[in-house]
Amino acid sequence: MSFRVLGTGRCLPERAVTNAELERFVDTSDEWIRQRVGVAERRVCTTETAADLAAGAAEAALQMSGVAARELDFILCATITPDDLSPSLACMVQSRIGASCPAMDVSAACSGFVYALETAAAFFARGRVKKVLVIGAERLSRIVDWSDRNTCIIFGDGAGAMVLEEGDNYLASKLTARGCDAVLKIPAFGGASPFWEGGVEKPYIRMNGQETFKFAVGAMVSDLEEVIAAAGLEPEDIAWVIAHQANARIIDAAARKLGIPFGRFAKNIDRYGNTSAASIPILADELCRDGHLKDGDYIALTSFGGGLTSAACVLRWGP
Numbered sequence: 103m104s105f106r107v108l109g110t111g112r113c114l115p116e117r118a119v120t121n122a123e124l125e126r127f128v129d130t131s132d133e134w135i136r137q138r139v140g141v142a143e144r145r146v147c148t149t150e151t152a153a154d155l156a157a158g159a160a161e162a163a164l165q166m167s168g169v170a171a172r173e174l175d176f177i178l179c180a181t182i183t184p185d186d187l188s189p190s191l192a193c194m195v196q197s198r199i200g201a202s203c204p205a206m207d208v209s210a211a212c213s214g215f216v217y218a219l220e221t222a223a224a225f226f227a228r229g230r231v232k233k234v235l236v237i238g239a240e241r242l243s244r245i246v247d248w249s250d251r252n253t254c255i256i257f258g259d260g261a262g263a264m265v266l267e268e269g270d271n272y273l274a275s276k277l278t279a280r281g282c283d284a285v286l287k288i289p290a291f292g293g294a295s296p297f298w299e300g301g302v303e304k305p306y307i308r309m310n311g312q313e314t315f316k317f318a319v320g321a322m323v324s325d326l327e328e329v330i331a332a333a334g335l336e337p338e339d340i341a342w343v344i345a346h347q348a349n350a351r352i353i354d355a356a357a358r359k360l361g362i363p364f365g366r367f368a369k370n371i372d373r374y375g376n377t378s379a380a381s382i383p384i385l386a387d388e389l390c391r392d393g394h395l396k397d398g399d400y401i402a403l404t405s406f407g408g409g410l411t412s413a414a415c416v417l418r419w420g421p
């Protein structure tokens with residue numbers, strides 16, 4: 103027993119920040135960002151908190167699913183930018199939507215949403231839960247160095263969610279981790295004690311773009327090949343690949359190697375940038391609400407990010 107997806111939801115901050123606006127902060131151009139990353143604008147919180155976004159996405163997913171918050175047996179929230187380290191973002195969502203079940207955050211950077219799906223699958227397999235809410239939510243604008251053109255052009259804020267119910271539609275999955283802080287790192291917030299003899303790093307995203315790029319393409323290709331085969335499918339059986347939206351060129355480079363038609367790689371990075379753990383459920387919700395996901399479709403999710411981590415899975419859509 104694993105699960106099936108009952109419904110999806112998303113919630114984005116109101117404020118869209120265009121590339122032209124970033125030209126005021128850093129030495130960049132709209133043309134460069136569109137060509138090298140594929141982003142035209144991203145959403146950035148002005149008054150919204152991560153809990154506002156996460157709860158908004160959760161409520162939309164519950165409404166689509168016809169599930170009441172009190173029916174939930176577990177809430178998992180994938181995030182690296184909770185408003186507070188404690189309470190967890192998942193606990194704040196629990197209180198905001200009126201649920202009473204256990205709740206916890208999952209930290210696996212941009213791979214977090216698929217890591218959280220796998221965690222949910224383990225609870226379903228044990229027979230401990232009937233309905234689970236899985237959220238990916240980020241307020242990355244808090245941890246972006248807005249004077250660093252290498253990173254501030256890429257990231258955005260947002261949240262997406264799925265409501266899962268017992269079922270057999272989680273067909274195959276793969277998680278990886280390779281501990282490494284040299285390529286992608288976000289130091290934790292915090293000061294130093296009077297006894298600490300080391301330095302204190304600023305809590306901003308630091309990234310070696312080219313190394314991240316290479317890791318991302320390699321991970322997407324090998325993870326997808328493996329999960330599609332493990333699901334007993336061929337690449338052409340996949341109706342949609344919902345890939346983490348980090349850079350349009352990463353998705354195109356992986357698509358070229360995989361033999362899945364380009365048109366089946368969904369993208370919304372042009373409008374939202376990279377929203378880390380939120381990017382897959384936001385895109386899934388857009389595809390679902392626009393009527394692109396049909397019952398019986400095989401959907402592949404694939405993600406990669408800090409850790410370094412990667413995660414992919416194959417789902418059958420519908421009942």
Ligand code: COA
Pocket residue numbers: 129130131134135138139212251252255309310311312314315318348349352376406407408
């Ligand atoms: N605006 C304008 N020019 C820029 C720029 C910017 N924001 N950033 C870099 N450049 C310039 C560089 O200075 C360099 O100029 P030069 O050729 O005169 O030396 C040129 O553009 C190319 O720089 P490079 O660093 O090679 O760019 P790139 O093509 O690798 O793109 C990233 C940089 C960060 C967009 C890209 O490497 C990337 O997206 N990597 C993956 C990041 C990612 O996915 N992170 C999240 C993981 S979850």
